[in-house]
Amino acid sequence: MNTVCRIGLDTAKNVFQVHALDASGRTVYTRRLRRTQVLDWFARLDRSSDCVVGLEATGGSHYWARELQRLGYRVRLLNPQAVKPYRQGQKTDARDAAAIAEAAGRESVAETPVKSEAQQAVLARQSYRRRLVEQRTALGNQLRGILAEFGIVVPQGWKKLRERLAEAIEDADNRLVADVRAVLADGAEELRDLNARIDQQDREQEKRARADERCRRLMELDGIGPLTALRLVAICGDGLAWPNGRWFAVSLGITPRQYSSGEHVRMGPITKRGDKELRTLLIHGARSAIRRRDPCTPRGRWLDGLCRRRHENVAAVALAHKQARIAWAMLAHGTRYQAPMAH
Numbered sequence: 608m609n610t611v612c613r614i615g616l617d618t619a620k621n622v623f624q625v626h627a628l629d630a631s632g633r634t635v636y637t638r639r640l641r642r643t644q645v646l647d648w649f650a651r652l653d654r655s656s657d658c659v660v661g662l663e664a665t666g667g668s669h670y671w672a673r674e675l676q677r678l679g680y681r682v683r684l685l686n687p688q689a690v691k692p693y694r695q696g697q698k699t700d701a702r703d704a705a706a707i708a709e710a711a712g713r714e715s716v717a718e719t720p721v722k723s724e725a726q727q728a729v730l731a732r733q734s735y736r737r738r739l740v741e742q743r744t745a746l747g748n749q750l751r752g753i754l755a756e757f758g759i760v761v762p763q764g765w766k767k768l769r770e771r772l773a774e775a776i777e778d779a780d781n782r783l784v785a786d787v788r789a790v791l792a793d794g795a796e797e798l799r800d801l802n803a804r805i806d807q808q809d810r811e812q813e814k815r816a817r818a819d820e821r822c823r824r825l826m827e828l829d830g831i832g833p834l835t836a837l838r839l840v841a842i843c844g845d846g847l848a849w850p851n852g853r854w855f856a857v858s859l860g861i862t863p864r865q866y867s868s869g870e871h872v873r874m875g876p877i878t879k880r881g882d883k884e885l886r887t888l889l890i891h892g893a894r895s896a897i898r899r900r901d902p903c904t905p906r907g908r909w910l911d912g913l914c915r916r917r918h919e920n921v922a923a924v925a926l927a928h929k930q931a932r933i934a935w936a937m938l939a940h941g942t943r944y945q946a947p948m949a950h
Contacts, residue, residue: 610630610654611629611658612630612654612659613628613660613661613708613711613712614628614658614708615628615704615706615707615708615711616645616671617704618663618667619700623640623645624637625637625638625639625640625648626701626704626705627708632712637705649675649678650678657681659683660711661685662682662684662707663685663687663690663707664684664719665687669727673721673723673724676721684718685707685710686717689710690703690707690716691706718848722841722844729840730841732811733834733838733884734884735808736805737884739801739805739808742801743801746801747768749794750768750791750795753787754771754775757781757787769795772798776795812834812837813833815837816834817833821840825839825934825938827944828934828937828944829906830893831934832892834888835885838885839934839938842882843855843935844938846939849935853932855935856928857878857880859880859882859889860878860880860883861877861889861890861928861931862877863876864877886927889930890924892930893922893924893927893930896930897922897923897926906946
C-alpha cells in the first residue's frame with residue numbers, strides 16, 4: 608500500500624472528512640471519521656516522516672493542529688478563501704477535504720501560524736472583554752432611547768448618561784411612570800456592573816502586559832498600549848511565520864487592495880484581511896499618536912507632512928501600517944524601539 612504523504616482534513620463539530628494522498632498525488636484514503644476517532648486514526652496511519660496535514664483556519668483548527676503536531680505531523684493552517692478555488696464541483700465534505708489536500712501541497716498558498724494555548728488564552732480574554740464592551744454600548748443606546756421617549760435627551764459621553772440616569776430616577780416631578788423608573792434603575796445598576804467588569808479586565812490585561820518582556824518593549828512605541836501589545840504578541844508570536852514586516856502588515860489587512868493590469872496600476876482601499884481586532888487597535892492607537900505628535904522630532908515632522916498631504920484617516924492607516932512593521936521587527940529580532948535620528 609502506498610505511503611501517505613499529504614492529507615486534507617475537513618473539520619466540523621462531530622464528523623470529520625479525511626482525504627489522503629501519496630507522493631505522486633494519487634488518492635490513497637478517503638475516510639469519514641467521528642470526532643473521537645480522529646486522533647487514533649492519525650496515530651495508526653502509515654505515513655512518511657514529513658507528512659503534511661492541511662486544515663482550514665476556522666474555529667477549533669488550532670486545537671487540532673497542536674494535537675496533530677504532537678503526533679509528528681507537519682500542519683498547515685490555510686485560509687478558507689485560498690482553498691476554495693481548488694474545490695471541484697459542488698460543495699460537499701469530501702470535495703472540501705480533497706481541495707484542502709490539494710492546496711496544502713502548494714507552497715504559494717499562504718498559511719496561518721499555529722497558536723499555542725497561551726496565545727489563545729490572551730485572545731479569549733480579549734474576546735470576552737470585547738463582548739462586555741459591546742453589551743455596554745448596546746445598553747447605553749437603549750437607555751438613551753428610553754429617556755428620549757420621555758423627553759430627556761442625553762449628550763454624548765458615559766459620564767453624562769450616568770448623571771442623567773441618576774437625575775431621572777430621583778426626580779419625582781419628571782412624570783416618569785413607575786415601570787419606566789424601575790427599568791432605568793435596573794439599567795443603571797447593570798451599567799455600573801459592566802463598567803466594573805470591563806475595568807477589571809483592563810487591570811488584568813495591563814498586569815499581564817507589564818509582566819511580559821516582549822509587551823514592555825512594544826509599549827515603548829507611541830500608540831501601542833497593553834491591549835495592542837498583548838494582541839500583537841498573541842498574533843505575531845516570534846514573527847518567524849512572515850519573511851518580513853511588510854508581509855505581516857499585509858496579513859493584517861492594512862495595505863491597499865490592488866487591481867492592476869498592464870500599465871494601469873489601481874490601488875483601492877485597504878483589504879481588511881486578517882485579525883479585525885488587532886487592525887482596529889493599531890489604527891486607533893495611530894490616531895492617538897497623531898494627535899500627540901511632537902513636530903520637533905523626525906517622526907513628528909514625518910506625521911505633520913503626511914497629515915498635510917492626506918486625510919487624517921489615511922494618515923492613521925499609514926501610521927498603523929508602519930507600526931505593524933516596526934512591531935514585527937522588534938518581535939522577530941528581539942530588539943527595542945529606536946526612534947529615527949534627526950538628519
